[in-house]
Amino acid sequence: MTALDVKNLTKRYPSFTLDDVSFTLETGKICGLVGANGAGKSTTLKGIMGLIPTEGEVEIFGIPASSPEAKPLVGYAGGGFRFYAQKKVKTLGRVVSTFYPKWSDEIFYGKLKLFGIDAEKKISTLSEGMKVKLSLALALSHGARLLILDEPTSDLDPVSREELCDTLSDLVQTDGVSVLFSTHITSDLSRLADGVVLLANGKVVVRERLETLLQTYSLAEFPSRETAQGLGVKRVGNVFRSLVSRGFVRQGVQVREPSLDEIIVHLEYERRAEK
Amino acid sequence: MTAKLLKKEFALCLHPTCILFLLFSAFVFIPNYPYEVMFFFSGLSVFFVCLTGRENGDLTFSCTLPVRKQDVAVARVLFCNILQVALLVLAGLMTAIKECCLPEAAQVNMAGTTANLAFLGYGAILLGAFNLIFFPMYFKNSARVGIPFVVAAAVQFVIIALLVVLRFASPAYAEIFCAPDNYFAVEKAAVFIVGIVFYAGATIFSAYLSARIFKKTDL
Numbered sequence: 001m002t003a004l005d006v007k008n009l010t011k012r013y014p015s016f017t018l019d020d021v022s023f024t025l026e027t028g029k030i031c032g033l034v035g036a037n038g039a040g041k042s043t044t045l046k047g048i049m050g051l052i053p054t055e056g057e058v059e060i061f062g063i064p065a066s067s068p069e070a071k072p073l074v075g076y077a078g079g080g081f082r083f084y085a086q087k088k089v090k091t092l093g094r095v096v097s098t099f100y101p102k103w104s105d106e107i108f109y110g111k112l113k114l115f116g117i118d119a120e121k122k123i124s125t126l127s128e129g130m131k132v133k134l135s136l137a138l139a140l141s142h143g144a145r146l147l148i149l150d151e152p153t154s155d156l157d158p159v160s161r162e163e164l165c166d167t168l169s170d171l172v173q174t175d176g177v178s179v180l181f182s183t184h185i186t187s188d189l190s191r192l193a194d195g196v197v198l199l200a201n202g203k204v205v206v207r208e209r210l211e212t213l214l215q216t217y218s219l220a221e222f223p224s225r226e227t228a229q230g231l232g233v234k235r236v237g238n239v240f241r242s243l244v245s246r247g248f249v250r251q252g253v254q255v256r257e258p259s260l261d262e263i264i265v266h267l268e269y270e271r272r273a274e275k
Numbered sequence: 276m277t278a279k280l281l282k283k284e285f286a287l288c289l290h291p292t293c294i295l296f297l298l299f300s301a302f303v304f305i306p307n308y309p310y311e312v313m314f315f316f317s318g319l320s321v322f323f324v325c326l327t328g329r330e331n332g333d334l335t336f337s338c339t340l341p342v343r344k345q346d347v348a349v350a351r352v353l354f355c356n357i358l359q360v361a362l363l364v365l366a367g368l369m370t371a372i373k374e375c376c377l378p379e380a381a382q383v384n385m386a387g388t389t390a391n392l393a394f395l396g397y398g399a400i401l402l403g404a405f406n407l408i409f410f411p412m413y414f415k416n417s418a419r420v421g422i423p424f425v426v427a428a429a430v431q432f433v434i435i436a437l438l439v440v441l442r443f444a445s446p447a448y449a450e451i452f453c454a455p456d457n458y459f460a461v462e463k464a465a466v467f468i469v470g471i472v473f474y475a476g477a478t479i480f481s482a483y484l485s486a487r488i489f490k491k492t493d494l
Contacts, residue, residue: 071341
């Protein structure tokens with residue numbers, strides 16, 4: 001079943017357009033939304049959540065995202081996680097609970113305990129990682145089946161990031177939730193995601209299963225620009241690197257498997273060169 | 276759903292100054308003082324609510340709840356509306372106590388409008404004018420809370436200045452509207468009713484406009 005279906009999502013600003021963004025996320029999968037700063041990741045997520053008026057269609061488990069039935073199925077945590085810093089965790093939980101008929105205090109306090117969050121503490125005293133986990137606890141307590149997270153790992157230290165990735169991974173395994181998260185930390189993607197949507201300048205450049213994407217390309221190192229071919233030719237030290245099709249062979253050219261970071265960087269260079 | 280949002284406003288958005296500034300209704304006991312400033316402070320507490328709301332990401336958070344975006348705007352206006360009505364009721368109560376306890380000579384305000392029914396009507400007009408200006412501007416761009424407040428407060432001060440000037444420029448006005456309630460009660464009651472009607476109309480229109488604007492606003 002499709003957890004999230006985004007069709008032709010478009011948002012026009014005077015200096016930027018989110019242009020016809022379409023992708024799907026299957027139930028129980030994790031999808032990473034990646035792209036350079038200003039590529040349109042947050043705009044896409046806000047458009048899905050209805051925080052900004054957009055053109056196009058968004059369906060959540062087959063229900064239009066704008067309908068009141070869809071919102072309880074979604075848990076959203078925007079960048080910064082700065083909600084009500086001076087309030088206690090339990091106060092926020094109590095207030096949020098009134099909006100959801102399926103809210104479970106048992107799940108809420110259970111998840112808080114699991115994540116090591118003291119309900120009596122003020123939100124301001126929680127670490128950034130704990131704040132993200134609080135968002136997850138709130139979402140799961142009202143029965144959210146789809147988590148939409150805007151750069152959940154960007155403010156975290158490596159250990160907290162690892163913990164959060166473990167948590168998300170566990171939630172998908174144990175609770176069967178689906179996750180769409182934006183990030184520019186591709187190591188998180190490699191670790192977590194089943195699929196990747198790469199945005200560049202408001203457009204979807206790649207929409208692929210992570211495994212397929214990694215198997216599509218090789219990274220070639222050419223001795224000169226003249227001999228270089230492939231996507232996104234870029235000088236690195238004394239060689240010129242580019243993405244080539246898997247299976248590419250040429251004498252004097254070293255070929256190896258690229259990292260996800262390298263694929264994203266070279267695709268971005270290729271897009272800029274075309275422009 | 277509005278009731279739930281109101282509960283959220285009280286639990287998460289109520290700024291301490293909202294309660295503190297309600298106590299300014301006791302200003303009416305200060306001899307010879309421009310009592311209308313209490314309505315400016317009411318606007319200031321609304322400003323603080325919206326300012327801390329901005330720092331807390333309140334509007335974004337509220338819009339992720341299972342509510343319509345426009346309901347979030349209406350609930351905020353209604354929340355502030357409750358605080359304003361509470362101020363008017365308290366000011367009325369304080370005025371009544373003052374009129375019961377103090378001799379007539381001590382009731383007359385030599386620095387501006389006397390605390391009486393007309394004063395409450397003017398207060399309602401000041402609050403209604405604030406709502407009409409502040410909320411639609413605020414919901415157009417909630418990141419810029421200061422500008423709507425400065426504009427709304429400036430209009431309030433113009434109205435207050437007008438009332439003070441009238442008090443001294445027109446002896447007839449002063450005789451009718453700055454006397455205790457025992458005198459010219461009908462005229463003062465008329466001002467009170469006009470004030471309440473203006474307040475209700477301005478606030479309803481402000482909520483309607485805010486909801487429409489906020490629906491189209493980017494968060």
